[in-house]
Amino acid sequence: MNDYRLILFLLAALFSVWAVMARRLLTSAIMLALVSVTVSLIFFDYGAPWAGVFELSVCAGLITVLFVGAVSLIRAADEQNPENRSRFHALPLVLAAFAIASWYYLPAFFAELSAWARPGTGGGTIGLALWDMRRPDLLGQILMLAAGVFVIKSVFPRRNEK
Amino acid sequence: MDKGLLAYLIIPLFAAVVIPFAARNRPRLADVLANVTLLAGLANLAWLALRPSMIAGGFADIPGDGFSLLLVAAIYLVALCVTFFSAWFIEEGLPNRQAYYSLILVSVAAMTGVVTTSDFFTLYVFVEVLAVTSFALITTDESAGGIEGALKYFFLTFPASALIIVGLSILMMTLGSLSYENLRIFMSSDIPSGPVTFAAALMLLGFVIKSGVVPFHAWTPDAYQGAYAPVSAHLAGIVTKISGVYAIVKIATLLRFFDGRATAVSEMLMFLGLLSIVVGALAALKQTSFKRMLAFSSISQVGYIVLAAGLGTPLAIMGAVFHLFNHATFKTVLFLNSASLEKAAGTTDMDKLGGMEHPMPWTSWTSVIALLSTAGVPPLSGFWSKLLIILALWESGLRTYAVVALLFSIVTLAYFMIMQRKVFFGRKSAAAESASEVSAPLLAPAVLMSAVIVAVGLLFPYFYTYVRVVAERIIL
Numbered sequence: 001m002n003d004y005r006l007i008l009f010l011l012a013a014l015f016s017v018w019a020v021m022a023r024r025l026l027t028s029a030i031m032l033a034l035v036s037v038t039v040s041l042i043f044f045d046y047g048a049p050w051a052g053v054f055e056l057s058v059c060a061g062l063i064t065v066l067f068v069g070a071v072s073l074i075r076a077a078d079e080q081n082p083e084n085r086s087r088f089h090a091l092p093l094v095l096a097a098f099a100i101a102s103w104y105y106l107p108a109f110f111a112e113l114s115a116w117a118r119p120g121t122g123g124g125t126i127g128l129a130l131w132d133m134r135r136p137d138l139l140g141q142i143l144m145l146a147a148g149v150f151v152i153k154s155v156f157p158r159r160n161e162k
Numbered sequence: 163m164d165k166g167l168l169a170y171l172i173i174p175l176f177a178a179v180v181i182p183f184a185a186r187n188r189p190r191l192a193d194v195l196a197n198v199t200l201l202a203g204l205a206n207l208a209w210l211a212l213r214p215s216m217i218a219g220g221f222a223d224i225p226g227d228g229f230s231l232l233l234v235a236a237i238y239l240v241a242l243c244v245t246f247f248s249a250w251f252i253e254e255g256l257p258n259r260q261a262y263y264s265l266i267l268v269s270v271a272a273m274t275g276v277v278t279t280s281d282f283f284t285l286y287v288f289v290e291v292l293a294v295t296s297f298a299l300i301t302t303d304e305s306a307g308g309i310e311g312a313l314k315y316f317f318l319t320f321p322a323s324a325l326i327i328v329g330l331s332i333l334m335m336t337l338g339s340l341s342y343e344n345l346r347i348f349m350s351s352d353i354p355s356g357p358v359t360f361a362a363a364l365m366l367l368g369f370v371i372k373s374g375v376v377p378f379h380a381w382t383p384d385a386y387q388g389a390y391a392p393v394s395a396h397l398a399g400i401v402t403k404i405s406g407v408y409a410i411v412k413i414a415t416l417l418r419f420f421d422g423r424a425t426a427v428s429e430m431l432m433f434l435g436l437l438s439i440v441v442g443a444l445a446a447l448k449q450t451s452f453k454r455m456l457a458f459s460s461i462s463q464v465g466y467i468v469l470a471a472g473l474g475t476p477l478a479i480m481g482a483v484f485h486l487f488n489h490a491t492f493k494t495v496l497f498l499n500s501a502s503l504e505k506a507a508g509t510t511d512m513d514k515l516g517g518m519e520h521p522m523p524w525t526s527w528t529s530v531i532a533l534l535s536t537a538g539v540p541p542l543s544g545f546w547s548k549l550l551i552i553l554a555l556w557e558s559g560l561r562t563y564a565v566v567a568l569l570f571s572i573v574t575l576a577y578f579m580i581m582q583r584k585v586f587f588g589r590k591s592a593a594a595e596s597a598s599e600v601s602a603p604l605l606a607p608a609v610l611m612s613a614v615i616v617a618v619g620l621l622f623p624y625f626y627t628y629v630r631v632v633a634e635r636i637i638l
Contacts, residue, residue, distance in 0.1 A: 116357045118338035136163040140287030147268045147291050151298040154261035
């Protein structure tokens, strides 16, 4: 693995842990956006520009705007009732143990797995992928969007009433 | 994807989108639209599968593999019972009535997607849609139990999704495709299965967690007990069976367990199935809450399906498919009856109930039919599916498994008898004095499902022909 990729993977892991550990929700939202930025750079590096563009625009862009907006709306209430975060202190230790184990086993695992690799049926343009190869997934995505809208419609009226 | 059944996915989705607009000023219109959509779908399915020429031809002309059609019918049947029940159960002031029906219809569309797709990634996408809708549905009445159940459901099924996606990546890498057909062809070849089986095993583990099989059952009782009453019936009756158990049966057939391929995975699955039967039944014996007891009973019954799927012989797959359908029918009746009890007596605590048969005879006797079917008492539908599973085990030389499965069928009868005596028979409790039978529309779904249980049991030869066609098509 070249150094550039290694740095991107390490940054993605670092920002993810930071997002979970952060005391302030705003910091969490920003760290989450940075995770998406590094992941999109990884996508570009692996020759998947469309995945990178979607990750950058939707996850790092749109979702972050929504999160930051929502956090600024509830900031006062959040500061009044700070969350007990002591249980998160073990997380870096768990992650360190996982990282050490991964360092030993995962490269060997993937080296063995690559001996079994078969070329996938893929390639072509994004249009070809979406309309010819993975059309049923689009239906799934539409359902997911509809589900998201109805979840918001189901949950928010109750919050307003209270 | 089975294009012949695509309409059963698109129409509920369309209805789900229309409901919030059409019923904005008239909330009751949401009840009508949801029920009409599901009833029309069910009538169409009945025409597809039950017309005289189809029965006379031994179901040879059934579209697709027949398994999808059977499960789409089960999904529509359970969802119709739940929406019809909800129409009279939901309080008038519930602010999100339209969103509730839309979520049910989206979950129906997602379940139809799960059972009609022929690709693992599409399956995963639809299963995730189901997780999102279930999360919101569990919290419908915003009780503390509901929120706790929903959070447990979400956080314990999230690692399952992670396992499934890792399995998918390894499958894509080693098989070069995510379609069922490619896996089937690969497994029927002589190539050592190696990492392909490993990838499938990871996915199976994910689906085992989503099915609530022991030892991954921690979320099930809380989610079922805490959920809004009609939603418990929807979740236990069909959602968890489609989002988990269906995929287990499907992967078991694709891995060709009956051919002696992937033996280790097959044995592990059978062991987990048996463990689930035993632990679920023993835990059900100890419960005092009616809904919690039903949840543990559900874990136990899912164990029978997983055990049969793990065995994987044609007879076992017939039993698994049949039991999956039967489970949807009897568990829906029992959970709807628990909702009726909650409405009439204000509690589902079995220690506070007693003699409820006097004020609620219909609820009591539909429960008797459902519990006898669950326990496998002839001639009800549950008897035949359990018989097929136990025969398949015996035939394959797994006599210990067969005997344990049979013994725990008796334990099932025991805990249901205890429940029936505590809740419905025996001395009249204070709750029974003030309670009265719920209205006819609330009883109708339980009566309909009980009729299905009796009819499928009595007309078993026809159903056997259908299930045999399914087993032949999905295995060969």
